[in-house]
Amino acid sequence: MPLEPLSQKDIEERLAELPGWSLEGDRIARSYRLGSHFAAAALVMHIAQVQDELDHHSDLTLGYHSVSLTVNTHSVGGAVTEKDFELARRVEELASGHGAS
Numbered sequence: 688m689p690l691e692p693l694s695q696k697d698i699e700e701r702l703a704e705l706p707g708w709s710l711e712g713d714r715i716a717r718s719y720r721l722g723s724h725f726a727a728a729a730l731v732m733h734i735a736q737v738q739d740e741l742d743h744h745s746d747l748t749l750g751y752h753s754v755s756l757t758v759n760t761h762s763v764g765g766a767v768t769e770k771d772f773e774l775a776r777r778v779e780e781l782a783s784g785h786g787a788s
């Protein structure tokens with residue numbers, strides 16, 4: 688199925704199921720806190736693995752005790768699509784396993 692930009696309503700409905708995620712301009716975004724810098728780096732590596740698996744890649748930033756990501760879909764001109772939410776849901780699952788909050 689070809690990717691299509693989601694409407695504002697579609698985005699809001701999906702964000703309501705993903706606490707901590709928000710719309711920042713034309714991207715969906717989330718930041719996580721971790722217990723140490725190394726724990727944050729480990730989460731970055733795990734997210735990178737999932738991103739390669741999905742062939743969909745966020746802008747991913749490692750902070751001191753934090754990991755932040757924002758994502759949209761380049762192939763539709765930088766709009767938010769279902770693929771961005773697929774990545775967000777996968778990241779949510781693995782982040783809780785890393786003790787991220």
Ligand SMILES: C[C@H](O)[C@H](O)[C@H]1CNC2=NC(N)=NC(=O)C2=N1
Binds near residue numbers: 743745758759761762
């Ligand atoms: C060729 C490859 O499938 C594309 O470049 C993929 C890779 N990762 C991507 N990531 C994101 N965020 N948007 C894309 O459109 C995208 N396209």
